[in-house]
Amino acid sequence: MDLALLTTLNAERAARRATVLITHLSSGAQHLLRASEIATDPLAPQLEAALRAGKSGVVGEGDGRVFLTVHVPPPRVVVIGAVHISQALAPMARLAGYDVTIVDPRTAFATAERFPDTTVIAEWPDTALPDLALDPFTALVALTHDPKIDEPALEAALLADCFYVGALGSRRTHAKRLDRLADRGLSPALLGRIHAPIGLDIGAANPPEIAVAVLGEVIAALRKPAPAREAAA
Template identity: 65%
Template structure:
């Protein structure tokens, strides 16, 4: 592999963008295809399939066997709210292989003592997300119940197409939340993407149990490749 290919690949990985290294197994020639370049590539179909499946492998082409090495961003979980559930969710999600970030502007909640060894931002979510935007390989869990804090990131997650979006709150709270999301310009059918009540239905009651339920939903969405709009039942044109 040429140094320039490695550096370009690592730049994409640092920016949390998917990329594929294409190796001609006959000639040894290698090139990098960024996600944005897939459609115009001669191997567009095979590249698209490999990216959606998240699997590397060898494909046969007219010019011989080609190895496609798929590099996807590591999954990330952003939790809005440095609350009791987040204290359990953060270490569990880390064990499951997620990069975790907790955001809460309430400095009494967002303290390193309560959240050791976790990326923690005691700031407004909109400020943090402006620096480190959500992306399709990120899950968002809104856990404060407070519209001032939760609504901004929920809107951002719906617009970005995060692979999982969940929000804590009673049915009444959630009904009002959906109204606000629609008023903010989200098409009503898209608001159904917000999982509420949050988490897999396991009868969770305590904060750690709710954290397990949330993580189960996040893993299910990740493994079902919900970062792709067509896997969420949304058409590309919509």
């Protein structure tokens, strides 16, 4: 790999932007594609599948065979609310390979004792989220039921194009939430990205089961193409 290509790759990785290094096996020629450039590439379906899976490999045939070296940031889950569901979700998400951060301004709940081995930020989302730099490889899960805490976080996640945005609450609660978020200037298209009621419909009846449902929905949002997610909903 030449120095200019390596410099660009390192800069993209430092900025938590996904890239694919394409190596032509017949010639050894290489070029780098950013995620934003993939849609117009002839190999777009294979490139998109490789990014979703986070796996490198060979695609194409004959002289057109190329090796795709996939570079994706580690996926993260930012949980708004240091609640019982969060206590179950945090270790599950870590086992699944996600970095986990808990954000909750309520210092009685947001403690290291309640969330061992997990980053806990006892701040309001307005204060905490800018430093976390939400991005398309971040899932945001809002669980407090408190509009003052959840809704600024939901807005930030939608504007940052987080790959998953979910919020706890009934359909009636969510309808009122959508009205308030619309009043903040968010478009119907953005608001339609919120998963609510949160989690896969598995009949979850307690906090650990709800955590399983939420994590399953997060994984599906990361790994499945949009049409497949919609068909499974």
